Amino acid sequence: MRLNRQDGGGRQCISVTNNEVAADEQVALRKVGHRPGDPEWEKIGICDYITKPRLRAAITGKTPEGEDIDGDYKFTDEFPMAEGFEENAEFFTLTYETPVAVHHNLAFQRVAPLLWMRAGAEGSRIDGPPEQGWAVADTYGLLIDLDRSAEFCDAVDAREGLRIAYIVTDDDGRFQSVARRLPDSVEPIRLYESYLSNFRFSMGR
Structure with a gap:
């Protein structure tokens, strides 16, 4: 996104990740009867809890709470993180289909x-x-x-x-x-x- 901002490019990226839950959190979830696929399980997975919010924050310049992000991007093109990027992102869930x-x-x-x-x-x-x-x-x-x-x-x-x-x-x-x-x-x-x-x-x- 920074390279596109610097030279007006149209680069794209496809990122594939699982929604893994940390080992200790898995133990705690299983103790109360939750399993992979349950909303309570999936919402704290690395994709839903970390990756998606970070991408949204980078593009919008806002935290998940709607506040401006503090700090500046450094080096080649310095600008406030709160400016975000003129970009967009789509999130899809890869499923098995017969x-x-x-x-x-x-x-x-x-x-x-x-x-x-x-x-x-x-x-x-x-x-x-x-x-x-x-x-x-x-x-x-x-x-x-x-x-x-x-x-x-x-x-x-x-x-x-x-x-x-x-x-x-x-x-x-x-x-x-x-x-x-x-x-x-x-x-x-x-x-x-x-x-x-x-x-x-x-x-x-």
Whole structure:
């Protein structure tokens, strides 16, 4: 964030962490019947209790209590921490989704952030299956009703800066038919075959 402030850059960062609870706190929580996943357990994990508040504080320049942060950033560009940064952050919880649920489009809301990040993590995001059968965001599009593919391709062609078109189908022939109609600058990705295959490969299966 400081480098972006110094040179007007647009650097991004993806940080992945668990929500581990300290060993002594785990013992105390278990004694009163709490287990991982319980709100009482998760709220004191390192991610929810430390990482998220610190990132929010750095960006806003405010403490969790809403007060200005004391002190200054030093060295190359000195400025008050209370100024914060012209940045933003999104927090997601990584969950396990069964291949069946993903394949049948029953886990879309939990998969949606991955599609957005794959397309560059910029601009608007498609958070749910579109009612009209397709949708186009700032950097990617999603087609779930192939009978509306002509409308979708027209919308993709009219949108500048689009990088990816996600096409939901089990039929490779229909996928290829839609893919051929897309601009050369737009990468077609078949869902959920590509999504599931990527995870199988990463697990060595």
